[in-house]
Amino acid sequence: MQVLRPASIADALAMLAGGDARLVAGGTALQLEWAKGLPKPRSLVDIGQIGGLTGITLAGNGLRIGALTTLGALERDATVREELPLLAAA
Incomplete structure (x- = not known):
């Protein structure tokens, strides 16, 4: 599994459009899914470095x-x- 780190929302959307990828901020929801046996995506798009997404x-x-x-x-x-x-x- 690869972790992609976009610099902008536009970059994140482009990475998601590329196929089997999921957004991740903290990862809690994904960990819960994986604990239930749901499949893991090929890529994670980590939005943690994109400014303006808090508040x-x-x-x-x-x-x-x-x-x-x-x-x-x-x-x-x-x-x-x-x-x-x-x-x-x-």
């Missing part, structure tokens, strides 16, 4: 949560606790 902001009538926002950040965020208390508690 929690109010967007319209909901929240926008960046793909690289950690669970700890969700737990500590006052807006999440106020607007989505079940998510904060989970």
Whole structure:
């Protein structure tokens, strides 16, 4: 398995279009899938180095949560606790 590290969202999308690849930020979801015996992809596209993918902001009538926002950040965020208390508690 190869790990690809794109520098931008456009690069990541191009890498995904190339075939058997999966996005990965922290990898927890993939580890859970593999523990269930699901097949591993040929490539992982690690988006951890792409800027601008963290943070929690109010967007319209909901929240926008960046793909690289950690669970700890969700737990500590006052807006999440106020607007989505079940998510904060989970």
